[in-house]
Amino acid sequence: MNNSQATLDWQDGQPFSVTYGDVYFSRDSGLEETRHVFLVQNHLQQRWQKLQTDQFTIAETGFGTGLNFLCAWQLWNECTPPAARLNFVSTEKYPLSLADLKQALSLWPQLAEQRGQLLAQYCWLAPGWHRLVFEQGRVILTLLIGDARDTLPQLRASVDAWFLDGFAPAKNPEMWQQALFDQMARLSHANTSFATFTSAGEVRRGLQVAGFNVKKVAGFGRKREMLRGQFTRQAGHVQSKQREVAVVIGGGIAGTATAHALAQRGWQVTLIERHPELAQEASGNPVGILYPRLAGQDIALSRLALAGYLHTLRLLQRLGLSAPDSDSCGLLQLAFDARESIRCQAVAARGLPPEVVRLVEAAEASTIAGIKLTCGGLYFPAASWVNPPALCQALASHDNIKLLTSTNALKLQRNGDGWQVWDVETALVGAPVVIIAGANDTASFPQSAHLPLESVRGQITLVPMTEASQRLRAIVCTDGYVSPQRNGLHCLGATFSPGDLSKEISRHDHAKNLAMLRGLSPELYGCFDDHFDNRALQGRVAMRCATPDYLPMAGLVLDAEALKATPPRHTSDPSTLPRLDGLYVNTGHGSKGLINAPLCAEILASAICGGPAPVDSKLLAALDPNRFILRGMGLKRLIGGVTIG
Numbered sequence: 001m002n003n004s005q006a007t008l009d010w011q012d013g014q015p016f017s018v019t020y021g022d023v024y025f026s027r028d029s030g031l032e033e034t035r036h037v038f039l040v041q042n043h044l045q046q047r048w049q050k051l052q053t054d055q056f057t058i059a060e061t062g063f064g065t066g067l068n069f070l071c072a073w074q075l076w077n078e079c080t081p082p083a084a085r086l087n088f089v090s091t092e093k094y095p096l097s098l099a100d101l102k103q104a105l106s107l108w109p110q111l112a113e114q115r116g117q118l119l120a121q122y123c124w125l126a127p128g129w130h131r132l133v134f135e136q137g138r139v140i141l142t143l144l145i146g147d148a149r150d151t152l153p154q155l156r157a158s159v160d161a162w163f164l165d166g167f168a169p170a171k172n173p174e175m176w177q178q179a180l181f182d183q184m185a186r187l188s189h190a191n192t193s194f195a196t197f198t199s200a201g202e203v204r205r206g207l208q209v210a211g212f213n214v215k216k217v218a219g220f221g222r223k224r225e226m227l228r229g230q231f232t233r234q235a236g237h238v239q240s241k242q243r244e245v246a247v248v249i250g251g252g253i254a255g256t257a258t259a260h261a262l263a264q265r266g267w268q269v270t271l272i273e274r275h276p277e278l279a280q281e282a283s284g285n286p287v288g289i290l291y292p293r294l295a296g297q298d299i300a301l302s303r304l305a306l307a308g309y310l311h312t313l314r315l316l317q318r319l320g321l322s323a324p325d326s327d328s329c330g331l332l333q334l335a336f337d338a339r340e341s342i343r344c345q346a347v348a349a350r351g352l353p354p355e356v357v358r359l360v361e362a363a364e365a366s367t368i369a370g371i372k373l374t375c376g377g378l379y380f381p382a383a384s385w386v387n388p389p390a391l392c393q394a395l396a397s398h399d400n401i402k403l404l405t406s407t408n409a410l411k412l413q414r415n416g417d418g419w420q421v422w423d424v425e426t427a428l429v430g431a432p433v434v435i436i437a438g439a440n441d442t443a444s445f446p447q448s449a450h451l452p453l454e455s456v457r458g459q460i461t462l463v464p465m466t467e468a469s470q471r472l473r474a475i476v477c478t479d480g481y482v483s484p485q486r487n488g489l490h491c492l493g494a495t496f497s498p499g500d501l502s503k504e505i506s507r508h509d510h511a512k513n514l515a516m517l518r519g520l521s522p523e524l525y526g527c528f529d530d531h532f533d534n535r536a537l538q539g540r541v542a543m544r545c546a547t548p549d550y551l552p553m554a555g556l557v558l559d560a561e562a563l564k565a566t567p568p569r570h571t572s573d574p575s576t577l578p579r580l581d582g583l584y585v586n587t588g589h590g591s592k593g594l595i596n597a598p599l600c601a602e603i604l605a606s607a608i609c610g611g612p613a614p615v616d617s618k619l620l621a622a623l624d625p626n627r628f629i630l631r632g633m634g635l636k637r638l639i640g641g642v643t644i645g
Contacts (some may be wrong), residue, residue, distance in 0.1 A: 004093070004094060004095070004127055004145070004351065005094060005095060005096070005097055005353075006019070006094040006095060006096045006097070006100065007019055007094075008096070008100055010103075012027070013107070014027060014030075014104075014107070015065065015096070015100065015103075015104050017094075017167060019094060020167040020171045020172050021171055022167040022168055022171040022172075024064045024065050024067075024104070025064075025065070025067060026220060026221050026222075028221045028222070029221070030065075030067055030107070030108075031067070031071065031107075031108050031110065031111075032220065033197070033220045033221065034067050034068050034071045035071055036220045037195055037196070037197045037219075037220055037226055038068055038071070038072070038163045038165075038195050039071060039072065039075055041195035041217065041226070041228040042161045042162075042163075042193045042194070042195050042228070043193065044072070044075060044079075044161065045075060045079055047160075047161075048075070048076065048079035048080050048084075049079050049080075051079075051080055051081075051084060054083065054084060054085060054244075054266065055084065055085040055086070055087060055609070055610070055611060056076075056080075056084070056085075056086055056087070056160050056161075057086075057087040057088075057089065057157055057158060057159050057160050057161075057611065057612060058072060058086070058087070058088045058089070058159070058160065058161045058162070058163060059089045059090070059155075059157065059159040059161075059162055059163070059184075059187065059612075060088070060089065060090040060091070060162070060163035060164075060165055061090075061091055061148050061152075061162075061163070061164055061165055061166045061175065061180065062090070062091065062092060062148075062165040062166030062167070062175075063090040063091065063092035063095065063143060064092070064096070064165070065096060065101060065104040065105060066101065066105065066118055066122075067104075067105070067108070067111075068090075068163050068165060069088050069090060069118070069141060070105070070108075070111045070114045070115060070118065071111070072086070072088060072163075073086065073088070073114045073134070073139050074110075074111060074113075074114055076139065082138070083266050084138070085137065085138055085139070085140065085265060085266070085611075086138070086139045086140070087140050087142070087157070087611050087612050088139070088140070088141050088142070089141075089142045089144065089155065089157060089159070089612050090141070090142070090143055090144065090163075091144045091146070091148040091151050091152065092143060092144070092145055093145075093146060093147050093148070095125045095143075095145055098119065098122055098123060101118075101119065101122055102119055105118075105119070114134075117134050117135075118132075118134075118141075120317075121133075121134075121314055121317065123355060123382075124310045124313065124314075124353065124355055124356050124382065125143070125145055125353060126145065126306060126310070126352045126353055126356050127145050127146050127352075128145055128146070128303065128306060128307055129142065129143070129144055129145075129151075129307060129614060129615050129616060130142070130143040130144075130145065130307075130310060130311075131143075131311060131314075131602060131614040132314065133264070133314070133318065136264055137264030137265055137266075140611070140612075142612050142614060147174075148166075148175055148180060149174070149175070149177070149179060149180070151616070152180065152183040152184075152187075153183055154616035154617045154618060155183075155187060155612065155613070155616070155617070156612065156613040156617055156620065157187055157611070157612035157613065158187065158189060158610065159184075159187045159188055159189075159192055160189075160191065160192055160193075161192065161193050161194070161195075162184055162188075162192065162193070162194035162195070162196075163194075163195065163196075164184075164194055164195065164196035164198075164203075164227075165196070165197070168198060168200075169198055169200045169202065169203060170200075176198075176200070176202065176203055176206070177206070178206050178209065178210070180206075181206040181207050181209065181210035181212070182210050184207075184210060184212070185210040185211045185212070185231065185233070188211075188231040189231065190231060190232075190233070191230070191231075192230065192231040193228070193229070193230050193231075194207070194212060194227075194228065194229055194230070194231075195226070195227070195228040196226060196227050196228075197219065197220070197223060197226050198226065198227065199216055199219065199223075199224075199225035199226055199227055203227065204216075204227055207227070207229065211231055211232050211233040212229045212230065212231055212232065213229045213230050213231075213232050214227055214228075214229040215227070215228055215229055244265075244266055244267040244268060245267065245268050245269075245431045245432060245433070246259075246262050246267050246268075246269050246270070246431050246432075246433040246434070246435065246608070247269070247270045247271075247272065247419070247421055247429055247430075247431045247433070247434045247435070248262075248269055248270070248271045248272070248434075248435045248437055249272050249409045249421070249434065249435070249436050249437060249438050249441075250272070250273065250436065250437035250438035250439065250441070251271060251272075251273025251274075251275065251277075251278040251279065251280075251392065251396070251403075251405070252278070252279055252281055252282060252283035252284075252388075252392065252437070252438075252439060252593070252597075253279070253283045253388060253391065253392060253395075253589075253593045253594060253597045253598070254437040254439070254586045254587060254589060254593060254597040254600065254601065255271060255273070255435075255437035255438070255586070256271065256278060256279075256391075256392040256393075256395035256396045257315075257395055257586075257597050257598040257600075257601035258435050258437050258586050258600075258601040258604055258605070259271045259395070259396060259398070259401050260395040260396070260398055260401070260601070261598075261601040261602050261604070261605035262400075262605050262608065262609075263398040263399075263400035263401050264398070264400075264605075265605060265609050265611075266400065267400060267609075268400055268402070269400060269401045269402070270401075270402045270404060270429050270431070271396060271401055271402065271403050271404065272404045272407050272409045272421065272428070272429075273403070273404070273405045273406075273407065274406070274407060274408045274409070274441075275405065275406070276405050276406050277389075277405065278389065278392040278393060278396060278403075278405070279388055279389035279391075279392040279393075281439060281542060281543065282439060282458075282542040282543060282544050282545070282593065283388045283389070283392055283593060284388065284389055284540070284542065285388055285460055285491075285493075285540055285542060286387060286389075286462070286486065286487075286489070286491065286540070287385050287386075287387065287460075287483050287486055287491035288385065288386050288387070288388045288391075288593075288594045289331070289383075289385055289475055289477070289481050289483065289594070290309065290312055290313070290316075290331075290383055290384050290385065290386060290594050290595060291309065291331045291333070291380055291383045291475070291477070291595075292305035292306050292308070292309035292380075292595060293305055293333075294306060294347045294350075294357070294378075295343065295346070295347070296342075296343060296345075296346020296347055296349065296350065297346070300551060300618070300619060300622040301550060301551060303619055304551065304552075304596060304599070304615075304619060304622070304623070305592070305595060305596075306352075306356075307599055307614075307615055307619070308592070308595035308596045308598070308599040308600075309383075309595045310356070311595075311598055311599040311602065311614070312594060312595050312598050312599070313382055313384075315598050316384065316386065316391075319391070319394045319395070321386060321387075321390060321391065321394060324387070324486060324487060325386065325387040325390035325391070326384055326385065326386040326387065326390070326391075327384055327385055327484070327486075328382055328383070328384040329383075329384060329385065329473060329474050329475060329484055330368060330379065330380060330381045330382070330383055330384075330473075330474040330475070331379070331380045331383035331384075331474060331475040331476070331477065332360070332365050332368060332369055332373070332377055332378070332379055332380075332474055332475070332476045332477070333377045333378040333379075333380070333477055333478075334365070334373065334375050334376070334377040334476065334477070334478050334520065335375050335376060335377040335378075336375060336377075336478040336479075336519070336520070340377070340478075341375075344359060344377050344378050345359070347378060348378065354381075355381060355382065356380070356382070357378050357379065357380050358378070358379055358381075359376065359377075359378060359379075360376045360377065360378075360379045361376040362374060362375050362376045363376075364376065364379075365377060365379070368473070368474050369472060369473060369474045369476050369521075370471040370472055370473040370474070371471055371472055371476075371521055371523050371524045371527075372521065372523040373476070373521055374521075374522075383475060385475060385483050385484075385486070385491075386594065387486070388593075388594070391594075404428070404429075407423070407428060408423045408424075409421045409422075409423065409428065409438075410422060410423050410424060410444070411445065411446075412434060412445055412447055412583070413427075415430050417432060417581075417582075418430055418431055418432035418433075418582060419431060419432070419433075419434045419582060419583065421434065431582075432582050433582045433583075433584070433608055434582060434583050434584070435584045435585065435586055435604060436448055436583070436584070436585045436586075436587065437585070437586040437587060437597075438587070439453075439543075439544075439545035439587055439589075440453055440455045440543060440545045442545070442585055442587045442588075447557060447559075447580055447583060448557055448583075448585055448625075449560075450560040450629055451553060451557075451585065451587070451588075451625055451628070452547065452548055452628050453545050453546070453547060453587065453588055454498060454545070454546045454547070454548075455498075455499075455501060455543045455544070455545065455546075456496060456497065456498045456543065456544040456545075456546045456590065456591075457495070457496075457497040457498075457500040457501065457502065457503075457541060457542075457543060457544075458493065458494040458495055458496060458497070458541070458542055458543075458544055458591060459493065459494060459495045459497075459505065459506060459509040459510075459513070459539055459540070459541045459542075460491055460492065460493035460494045460513070460539055460540050461491075461492040461493060461509075461510050461513040461514065461537055461538075461539045462489040462490070462491055462492075462537070462538040462539060462540075463489065463490045463492060463517075463528060463537065464488060464489060464490075464528075465485040465488050465489065465490055466527050466528055468527035469485065469490060469524065469527040469528060470485060471527075472484045472485070472490070472524060476520055476521065476524075477520075478516065478519065478520050479516065480492065480493060480494065480513060480516035480517075480520070481493065482517055482520060482521075482524065489538070492513040492514070492516065492517055493513055494513070494591065495509045495512050495513065496591070497509075498546070501543070502541070503541050503543070504541070505539045505540075505541060506541075509539070510537050510539060544589075544590050544591055544593075545587055545588055545589065545590065546588060546590040547588040547590075547628075548628065550590060551588070551622055551623060552586070552587065552588040552589045552590075552592075552596050552597070552600055552623060553585050553586070553587050553588045553623060553624075553625035554584075554585070554586050554600035554601075554603050554604055554623045554625070555584060555585070555603075555604070555607070555620070555623060555624050555625050555626070555642070556579055556580070556581075556583065556584055556607070556625075556642050557579075557580045557583045557584065557585055557625055557626070558577055558578060558579055558580065558626045558629070558630075558642065559578040559579065559580050560629055562578035563577065563578055563629065563633070564633075566578075567633055568635065568638070570634060570635050570636075570637055570638070571637075572635075572638065573641075574638045574640075574641020574642055575641065575642070577638065577641070577642055579642055584604050584607075584608070585625050586600045586601060586604055587625075588625075599614065599615070600623065602614045603615060603620065603623070617640065618640075620640055621639050621640025622640075624639050624640045624642075626639065626642065627639045627640075
């Protein structure tokens with residue numbers, strides 16, 4: 001069992017926490033308790049019927065069975081217009097298993113519609129941040145799996161109402177500390193309310209110290225009193241409605257995912273692609289492999305890999321891509337040498353849920369793959385391959401997206417409070433927000449020319465399947481990969497050649513990919529004819545876009561000229577740095593576009609729309625496109641300060 005999972009004892013059909021020795025909800029009526037404590041005391045029905053903004057954010061301590069979330073979701077649908085969006089952020093140290101959650105929520109058939117949608121996405125809950133999207137973006141759940149003392153300080157959000165839940169202070173004193181109330185204050189504004197089932201004196205006093213007005217009111221059932229109140233200090237910001245128009249430049253995975261994330265939030269998006277069709281550059285390979293390369297320790301690259309992988313899995317689930325465009329066949333990362341064996345063991349020791357990754361020996365790996373393998377490694381049962389052009393098409397097929405193909409976006413000009421996108425002589429379109437997602441073409445715009453991007457050549461090899469090679473049932477990778485057949489072809493790849501700008505197919509690179517296949521599985525290599533040189537091998541070359549630290553760039557762009565002309569002090573407030581307001585980038589994904597670009601798109605959409613970030617603030621800083629210029633000026637402390645624009 002996942003070592004961070006909740007341990008339950010079922011008493012009279014209701015869940016009881018073994019860890020905390022406490023119930024998850026009232027034995028009399030958990031549903032009515034939630035409605036009384038959190039919905040009524042936060043005055044949600046009245047506030048939502050008079051909603052002046054296009055979104056509302058609830059933050060909760062203790063997701064538990066998800067009952068509070070489902071009740072809020074149900075009320076939201078009853079009270080608000082279709083275009084309004086609910087952001088629900090919840091922390092949970094010990095998440096319930098899917099089976100336990102299903103059993104707990106079966107108590108309330110009134111919530112069947114919302115319950116079914118939650119259960120469909122409630123999976124792969126490794127420690128970290130998870131974004132679950134429902135009803136085409138109308139309801140967004142951000143689950144922070146971990147200790148609230150660690151997760152809340154890393155949250156970027158503007159909260160409108162708090163559900164202060166979790167087990168009773170006497171049972172869970174570690175959570176009910178002043179640090180929690182101070183974080184609530186940091187994330188609140190003058191109209192932020194809170195409600196909690198407890199009336200404990202230390203909770204009341206802690207909230208008052210943090211700046212909340214606190215009132216005792218009648219509790220639910222056997223609980224005589226509870227607390228509710230409102231933040232009394234001006235902090236954070238209240239999201240106001242803005243002109244929801246944007247332009248995205250680039251029709252690959254990064255561009256289409258960004259356009260899709262904004263379109264789901266009701267934005268009208270113009271997507272510009274210079275080729276006649278989408279996905280003609282690095283996103284045009286017939287097969288893309290979806291898997292994370294994890295590390296044994298908590299570093300930004302590994303954290304991004306896991307978060308991006310799980311985000312794209314859920315995205316594919318929502319889009320409904322299936323054969324011949326996608327297949328969740330699973331993936332094996334082989335421990336093919338001593339170094340890889342150590343890494344695989346370290347990853348396995350992290351205690352991630354087995355539905356995310358687990359260690360397998362050579363015999364089991366061979367059974368999973370359908371071919372003989374000489375070593376074991378890490379098995380990702382949910383990993384898949386996908387046809388990137390089909391994914392891009394699915395992402396761009398939204399009513400709020402206008403696609404302009406065969407259109408060259410060559411320059412950007414300020415136009416009042418917004419931007420105009422030009423070709424050689426003509427203004428193509430204007431918008432207050434522009435996102436450059438054109439990979440290496442990002443450097444062609446003066447505003448983003450300072451970003452250190454490198455073109456890296458990669459070549460795949462497509463090998464016709466044989467009767468024997470059809471046995472391959474899973475993706476297998478070492479320092480390269482081989483996929484099960486798609487349309488009669490196995491995909492091998494890919495080479496990595498920085499500085500090589502040739503787009504011609506190279507026999508030398510074919511030989512590299514075939515040598516990789518032979519080392520990966522001599523048996524699979526032997527499934528093909530012995531005369532590869534006589535075979536007319538197919539392939540494809542693409543230019544990836546990489547950064548010096550192999551992390552992508554996602555965020556608002558600073559004005560590099562103004563920054564250099566008037567260098568700020570290292571003690572400056574990041575909000576005073578010269579920004580190119582409304583100009584963002586989503587680029588530098590290298591060979592990991594499938595797992596990184598959609599999550600970066602969600603990061604940007606959340607920042608642009610003023611919603612909660614889908615990743616922690618440290619990872620936001622690691623992705624800041626301005627990190628290189630700031631670091632070069634000795635301003636490392638300011639990195640990440642302008643990610644939300």
